[in-house]
Amino acid sequence: MMDYDKILSDKCKEIKPSGIRKFFDIAANMEGVISLGVGEPDFPTPWAIRRAAITTLEKGKTIYTANAGLIQLRNSISKYLSRRINIEYDPAKEIVVTVGGSEAIDLAIRAIVNPGDEVLVVEPSFVCYKPIIELMHGVPVVIETKIEDEFRLTAEVLKSKITNKTKMLILPFPNNPTGAVMSRKDLEEIAEVLRGTSIMVLSDEIYSELTYGGRHVSIAEIDGMQERTLVVNGFSKAYAMTGWRLGYLAGPAPVIKQILKIHQFAIMCSPTISQYAAIEAMESCDGEIAKMVNEYNIRRRWLVNALNEIGLECFEPMGAFYVFPSIKSTGLTSQQFCEELLYKHHVAVVPGDAFGECGEGHIRISYAYSLKHLMEAVERISQFLKELK
């Protein structure tokens, strides 16, 4: 008999399974569930991008690319970052094309973290940072953001968490699940704290195109920050290309050089067909982004208004495609709220504590759904709240 418990790595066993798995399993076995639980766009990938992939297949371009990705694509990414986010990167040395933003996050953490290093993780946030840090024997140090601060990271709180072991700050804005964004002023204050240190910033900007109050500002734009920042971005959210698994990492050449080794040995190169499609996305689809953002914005406004009307207090999110209302007035925990809502009214939303303990008392509602769908779901939530009273 194999004793797998002894065979498996301790670090791997210690990783907690994702907090949303349970809901997925319940919802999947239930009839008539309407979900507001997904973290991916409802739009199909723009047709021009899909056409580009089909053409690539027809031409038989099905071989490996350079490890760092097609140079044409890296050129396009470099131009894009300059055009849309106002930061300049050398396509030859400062950009790696990755398998989604997820791989970019993994690479950045793996390249920087030594055992015992502390990594500051802003929460609530996407679920993958802590497990990867732990796999590297690093120590995740949570920085809680609060609704009073509109879920933004403040310089003061950041300062209080920095020790001589702090190696990296994970800065996930626009934020999943809160929808919070950091303004240029906010980032300047953060930069002021970091400039005198050797702390690296992993800036997860996967939602950078989805902002509703002016364009996204990257911390890499702020004076003196580009040399200490690794920018993670990708095609999934901006171009509705989740299934294509394509992202990228941009940062200082000495770091990218090391990162490229991990990528090369673990992945070889990102999917070739996706890479060709992504060139089309960056070269010709700014208009498609605008259309989708406009649509998300209409839904966002409708949803924030509707949730406040039915009594779920809602912080106005200015980025991504989530709202993060408080459910504290119901007296239920996030988990209880979500379970009861699912069992009684068959609506799936995600409990806030799945994104960190400080998400407790909130739920995440995605508006990557048609208005018709959102209206039906809010009607059911409203019914549920009435029954609770």
Add this chain to the structure above:
Amino acid sequence: MDTLIRLLKQNARLSCKELAAMTGSTEADVEAKIKEYEHNGIIKGYSAIINDDAADKDNVTAFIEVKVTPKADCGFDDIAKTIMMYDEVESLTLMSGAFDLAVTISGTNYKEIALFVAQRLSTIDGVISTATHFFLKRYKEKGIFIEDEATDERSFVSP
């Protein structure tokens, strides 16, 4: 196009309150704007987008290309006005290209439409020729898929 108009084109049943939230405006402003659009003829009415084939099994629709000789003093308008007065005519458009007027007409059977073309349309002074095309299946109408509504294949919950 104005966001308000675009939203109304998709769903005219949204309340002013909802429209106000969606456009980042106030209820009173939305109401005033709609009144203004109705008054100056930008909004001509409100209708539902119907799957005609499902609502009425006997429905037959045809698209008719009409070639005409424009009149010296009033061009195509005179003939167009004569054609559009018939209740059967659902839409009428002056076109560029190989023919002049595009007529859509609905009826309860093929014969009814054929008779309309033969007896009413072809006999109008100035009409040179007609070509009638019957609708066989509607796939998309006013931006909406008529038959197969796209299904959401995303999983219920994802991070």
